[in-house]
Each structure stands twice: as C-alpha cells, then as structure tokens.
Amino acid sequence: MRLLIDAGNTRLKWRLATGDAVVAEGLGAFDDDLLSGFPATSRVRRISVSTVAAEPRRQALTEYLEARFSIPVAYHWAESGRGGLVNAYEDPRRMGADRWHAMYAAWIETRRGFVVVDAGSAITVDFVDDAGRHIGGYILPGVQMMLRSLKTDAARILFDGTPASDSAPGTTTGECVHHGVSWMLQSATERVLTDAEQMGIQRVIVTGGDAGFLLQLGLKADYRPDLVLDGLAAIDAEDLAL
Ligand SMILES: Nc1ncnc2c1ncn2[C@@H]1O[C@H](COP(=O)(O)OP(=O)(O)OP(=O)(O)O)[C@@H](O)[C@H]1O
Numbered sequence: 001m002r003l004l005i006d007a008g009n010t011r012l013k014w015r016l017a018t019g020d021a022v023v024a025e026g027l028g029a030f031d032d033d034l035l036s037g038f039p040a041t042s043r044v045r046r047i048s049v050s051t052v053a054a055e056p057r058r059q060a061l062t063e064y065l066e067a068r069f070s071i072p073v074a075y076h077w078a079e080s081g082r083g084g085l086v087n088a089y090e091d092p093r094r095m096g097a098d099r100w101h102a103m104y105a106a107w108i109e110t111r112r113g114f115v116v117v118d119a120g121s122a123i124t125v126d127f128v129d130d131a132g133r134h135i136g137g138y139i140l141p142g143v144q145m146m147l148r149s150l151k152t153d154a155a156r157i158l159f160d161g162t163p164a165s166d167s168a169p170g171t172t173t174g175e176c177v178h179h180g181v182s183w184m185l186q187s188a189t190e191r192v193l194t195d196a197e198q199m200g201i202q203r204v205i206v207t208g209g210d211a212g213f214l215l216q217l218g219l220k221a222d223y224r225p226d227l228v229l230d231g232l233a234a235i236d237a238e239d240l241a242l
C-alpha cells in the first residue's frame with residue numbers, strides 16, 4: 001500500500017491507497033497524533049509527501065515516518081512541467097508543492113484550462129489555459145491569517161466570534177472584522193470569475209480548509225477537497241512506473 005501525505009502549514013492530510021483505490025483517509029493538526037485514525041495493521045510499502053511546511057517540521061515528519069514504517073520517505077516538489085502542464089515560474093522550486101500538485105490533478109482530469117483556488121492557511125489562485133500553460137497566480141492571506149493579523153497588529157481591534165458569510169457593513173468591531181473578511185473574499189471571488197472568463201477559462205475548482213466558506217460567499221466552483229493528494233498520487237504513480 002502507498003501512504004500519501006499533504007502536509008500544509010496548519011494541518012496534515014493522509015491517504016492510504018492500493019493502486020488507484022483509496023483504502024483510508026484522515027486529517028489532523030500537527031500537534032495531534034500525526035496519523036490519527038490510521039489503520040494499524042496496514043502494510044505500507046511506499047510513502048510520498050507533498051509539503052509546504054517549514055524545514056524543521058518537514059524533518060520531524062520524516063523522522064516520525066521512518067521510525068514508524070522503516071522505509072524511506074519520498075518528497076515531491078513543484079516541477080517546471082509534466083504531461084503537458086507547464087509551470088510559469090522561472091524557478092519552479094520556489095513554488096509551493098501543494099499548488100503544483102493541485103494543478104496537476106486538475107490538468108489530467110480534462111486537459112482543459114482551469115483556475116484552482118486553494119483556501120488554506122494562505123489562499124492561492126492559479127490560472128492554467130487550455131494549452132496547459134500556467135499563466136500565473138496569486139498568494140493571499142488565509143482567513144485565520146487575516147483575523148490573526150488584525151488581532152495582533154492593531155491594539156484596539158478587539159473581537160471574538162467566527163467567520164460569517166454576511167458582508168453587510170458592520171456596526172460593531174466584530175461585525176466590521178468578520179463581514180470585512182467576507183467582503184474581501186467575495187470581491188476576490190468575483191474577480192476570479194471575471195479573470196477566468198477573460199482568459200477563456202471555464203472551469204473553477206476550489207479546495208482547502210476554507211473552500212466551503214468561499215462557496216458560501218458565492219464562488220461558483222467544483223469542490224475537490226483532496227485535490228493536492230490526487231495530484232501527488234498521480235505523480236507518484238507515474239514516477240514509480242518509470
Ligand atoms: N477544523 C479545522 N481546523 C483548522 N482549520 C480549519 C478547520 N476547518 C476549517 N479550517 C480553515 O482551514 C484553514 C486551513 O486550511 P487547510 O487545512 O487547507 O490548510 P493547510 O493545508 O494546513 O495549510 P496550507 O494552506 O499551508 O496548505 C484555516 O485557516 C481555517 O480557516
């Protein structure tokens with residue numbers, strides 16, 4: 001069985017697979033048991049990871065996995081191109097592996113243009129045209145990141161509560177902050193759709209922990225929670241076949 005891992009800045013997702021079939025999947029924070037819910041009896045023959053975590057955390061993950069499964073860990077990074085998908089970055093190693101793996105999953109499904117919106121710790125937007133050319137993208141602060149910076153970098157912005165999909169002008173600090181985040185993301189969402197239209201791109205795909213929030217805010221997109229793992233699985237299978 002293959003163990004596939006998407007290790008983000010906030011959470012870690014894992015999938016156990018045989019061939020294309022998913023045997024088990026899980027999701028957890030880094031401070032929990034790293035593979036909570038993992039079926040103890042399974043025989044893992046290969047481990048492949050896509051990560052954007054800091055180097056010390058990546059090393060800790062490697063040590064944990066090698067100690068637990070006694071096999072080496074294969075990391076997959078962003079590439080300049082694969083299977084007709086071409087990265088716009090001059091130095092692809094600088095691109096987050098999650099962005100490349102998400103784009104690759106979307107590309108091999110239809111081999112048509114698409115936009116991937118990954119609403120995780122940070123929010124990324126990547127545009128790919130019908131020829132498989134990555135046009136480029138955006139990196140924006142994520143929902144928790146925006147709230148945290150308002151809380152910590154301004155002394156008198158005091159608020160509680162959770163994100164609301166309401167974007168009406170607020171009349172309390174809490175409303176101004178939470179509705180403000182919604183208002184900003186709604187604007188960004190509209191812009192994704194108009195930009196895609198201008199580029200002749202029809203398909204919008206959304207993934208990440210805040211995908212549901214963006215859909216609530218009116219983003220018209222296909223929700224694909226495991227896009228990064230899907231791309232990683234495909235790439236890993238291709239490399240194995242070489
Ligand atoms: N149960 C949850 N725990 C943590 N974050 C959650 C949860 N549910 C939704 N979220 C939202 O998901 C975001 C994190 O998304 P996600 O788990 O996709 O990120 P990640 O993959 O860890 O990070 P990265 O963006 O670095 O890949 C948080 O900012 C938060 O707003």
Ligand SMILES: CC(C)(CO)[C@@H](O)C(=O)NCCC(=O)O
Nearest residue numbers: 052094095096098099122124139
């Ligand atoms: C932007 C994030 C944090 C999104 O997870 C990740 O893709 C990343 O760390 N990227 C590195 C910078 C870049 O992609 O250009």
Ligand SMILES: [K+]
Nearest residue numbers: 008098120208
């Ligand atoms: K992610």
